[in-house]
Amino acid sequence: MTTDMFDSLADDATLARLHTRLSIDADAAGVLDVAYRTLDTPVGTLLLAATAAGLVRVAYDVEDHTAVLATLATRISPRILRVPRRLDTVARQLDEYFAKKRITFDVPIDLRLADGFRRSVVEQLRSIGYGDRASYAAVAAAVGNPRAVRAVGSACAHNPLPVVIPCHRVVRSDGTAGQYVGGAAAKAALLRLEAA
Known part of the structure; x- marks a missing residue:
């Protein structure tokens, strides 16, 4: 059996649409406890994670993003989903910081991981x-x-x-x-x- 390359592209597009729909529905239903995304920066790829209260985690790629997500699932909630749009403001401010257009961050912070x-x-x-x-x-x-x-x-x-x-x-x-x-x-x- 051969696989048509267009079937693979359709599958990727379908998965992307389904993921977007899942993230919107989970967010709207209030069952998304931790949203995350990654951001490429001059100091490497950063993982950004937020709760409803605010930004809860920024992690360097050397910290192993998969391990960081596992820790968030254990310490905060297993209801974690990649929802980049929820972290757009943080991502924009980080981009501005690295472009020397921002010297402070103005985002809600959730410090529950520090005690x-x-x-x-x-x-x-x-x-x-x-x-x-x-x-x-x-x-x-x-x-x-x-x-x-x-x-x-x-x-x-x-x-x-x-x-x-x-x-x-x-x-x-x-x-x-x-x-x-x-x-x-x-x-x-x-x-x-x-x-x-």
Whole structure:
């Protein structure tokens, strides 16, 4: 039996139509708990995920998007669907950021994946302005625990919303970049983008 290449194209088109219909119906019925999409950027492909409350996760491709979606299914809800349009505003703002046309993000945020000390750190990161840098020690002091420098590093590594919440702006006390969830090259690229 041979397969006609047009049958394959029709199947792809049918699947795309069915997926679009499913996402619209699931969203309208209120049974879609997490919507996601990917976005190609100068620092790699980012996975964007949102709940009804707001942007809940930004993940670099080095984090393994499939594993990130599995974690979201476990920690938030298994009702996850690729619905790019629900994340169009975030995607547009990220594109503007990388084009140097935006210095802050204006999107609703859902911080349910950060709790305790890590959440305090993530919230503090939001106060580090575009083009500015803060040391891990300065962030530790700002959250009221000046000896928790390593814990700040861990909190930055577990920031659920890198780029949007700027953990890349946190550097070592000697000014060197330090570790980053998206990798050293991504952190260096973000710091260069904001310094230019």
